[in-house]
Amino acid sequence: MAKKKSVKSQFWEFFQGLGKTFMVPVALLAFMGLILGIGSSFTSPTTIETFPFLGNSVLQVFFSFMSTIGGFAFSYLPVLFAMAIPFGLVRYEKGVAAFSGFVGYVIMHLSINFYLTETNQLVAADKMRQAGQGMVMGIQTIEMGVLGGIIAGIIVYLLHNRFYSIKLPDAFAFFGGARFVPIITTLALSVVGIIIPMIWPVFAIAITGIGSIIQKSGVFGPFLFGAGERLLLPFGLHHILVAMIRFTEAGGTEVVNGQTVSGALNIFYAQLKAGAPISPSATAFLSQGKMPTFMFGLPAVALAIYDCPSRKSQ
Numbered sequence: 001m002a003k004k005k006s007v008k009s010q011f012w013e014f015f016q017g018l019g020k021t022f023m024v025p026v027a028l029l030a031f032m033g034l035i036l037g038i039g040s041s042f043t044s045p046t047t048i049e050t051f052p053f054l055g056n057s058v059l060q061v062f063f064s065f066m067s068t069i070g071g072f073a074f075s076y077l078p079v080l081f082a083m084a085i086p087f088g089l090v091r092y093e094k095g096v097a098a099f100s101g102f103v104g105y106v107i108m109h110l111s112i113n114f115y116l117t118e119t120n121q122l123v124a125a126d127k128m129r130q131a132g133q134g135m136v137m138g139i140q141t142i143e144m145g146v147l148g149g150i151i152a153g154i155i156v157y158l159l160h161n162r163f164y165s166i167k168l169p170d171a172f173a174f175f176g177g178a179r180f181v182p183i184i185t186t187l188a189l190s191v192v193g194i195i196i197p198m199i200w201p202v203f204a205i206a207i208t209g210i211g212s213i214i215q216k217s218g219v220f221g222p223f224l225f226g227a228g229e230r231l232l233l234p235f236g237l238h239h240i241l242v243a244m245i246r247f248t249e250a251g252g253t254e255v256v257n258g259q260t261v262s263g264a265l266n267i268f269y270a271q272l273k274a275g276a277p278i279s280p281s282a283t284a285f286l287s288q289g290k291m292p293t294f295m296f297g298l299p300a301v302a303l304a305i306y307d308c309p310s311r312k313s314q
Contacts, residue, residue: 014089018154021088022243025080029073033269036070039063040272067273074269077247078149079105079137085153090160096178097160103182104189105152109141111193116141121197129260132204142200145262146247147207151196152189159184204249211250215281222284245285252282 041047042063048055054063073080082105086097116122116133122140123131134143144151160181168176175183214221228241245251251264254271261270267282 017089018085021085021153022081024084024088025073025077026243028080029077029265029269032070032073033272034070035066036074036269036273039066039068039070040275043067044275071269071273074266074273076137077266078144078146081146081149082152082156085150086157086160089157090164093160093164093178093181096164096181097156100160100182100185101153101156104156104185105149106137106139107186108148108152108189108193108196109136109139111190112141112197113139115194115197119197129255134260142197143260144196144200145249145266146243147203150243151192155188155192156181156185159188207244207249210244211248211252214245214250215252225285251285252279254279254282 042054043060054060079102083098083101086101087094090097113122121131123133128134128140128143132143133140135141136143136148142148163180163184164178166176166180167173168180214224217224225241225245232241245263246265247263249262251262252267253260253262254267255261256267256270256276257274259270261267264282264285267279268286270276271278271282
């Protein structure tokens with residue numbers, strides 16, 4: 001019984017830690033979103049028409065630069081997750097873990113590309129969207145989005161915990177310890193990259209199904225999402241649901257400037273960057289209902305804490 005409790009405890013601890021690691025790239029995403037929003041807003045033709053002085057060529061170059069920099073986190077979000085998850089979860093040699101996360105993510109997609117090439121499944125550039133393929137860091141592969149980064153990050157974390165202190169025979173001692181982690185990561189993720197194309201359709205159908213249920217729920221969709229988040233909050237697992245809605249097909253899929261974008265927050269940033277109309281179906285999942293609580297709830301709690309002792313003293 002004690003062993004079962006121990007396994008259960010480790011299970012919850014892992015998922016709570018996993019949820020917390022999501023905050024590292026999300027925090028960067030929020031800052032980059034602010035830069036992207038400012039840059040995109042001030043380069044908008046409507047804004048320039050309203051405030052003609054913003055049409056100055058120097059200002060426009062500056063704001064365009066802000067838009068370009070702000071789009072970084074959106075473009076490379078999956079690899080940020082692949083690095084942040086092992087970095088946040090491991091206790092020792094965190095730098096090696098993050099490095100291995102990057103290595104594993106790239107190797108995984110190279111292996112997927114190899115499999116698609118050898119099985120003649122690679123499609124032309126104009127048909128990638130329909131085939132569920134895309135370009136990841138210059139590699140044509142299956143469009144896995146953030147989920148690909150999460151898969152790579154979790155596998156690297158497990159490998160790191162198992163091998164970061166390994167001792168090899170004297171002849172290979174140089175490759176032992178922390179240096180062995182990126183080596184075993186390369187081997188393991190290359191195999192995972194071969195397996196993924198065989199089983200990915202099942203994952204894609206499941207995620208699309210969840211997203212379809214939420215999207216077809218109409219005004220109840222955000223309610224289901226919000227209720228689920230609140231119910232998971234006491235367990236520290238709410239970040240996992242939030243990440244799923246914000247960054248995967250479960251949060252919706254739209255075509256922005258000819259590119260397929262999945263995830264409510266990804267859609268919002270892509271439309272913001274492109275100067276396209278913002279989709280209400282995406283922003284419905286981006287915390288509008290919680291804004292009054294965020295803005296006034298905590299100050300009210302602080303006032304209550306401050307006021308309570310003074311009332312008791314009276």
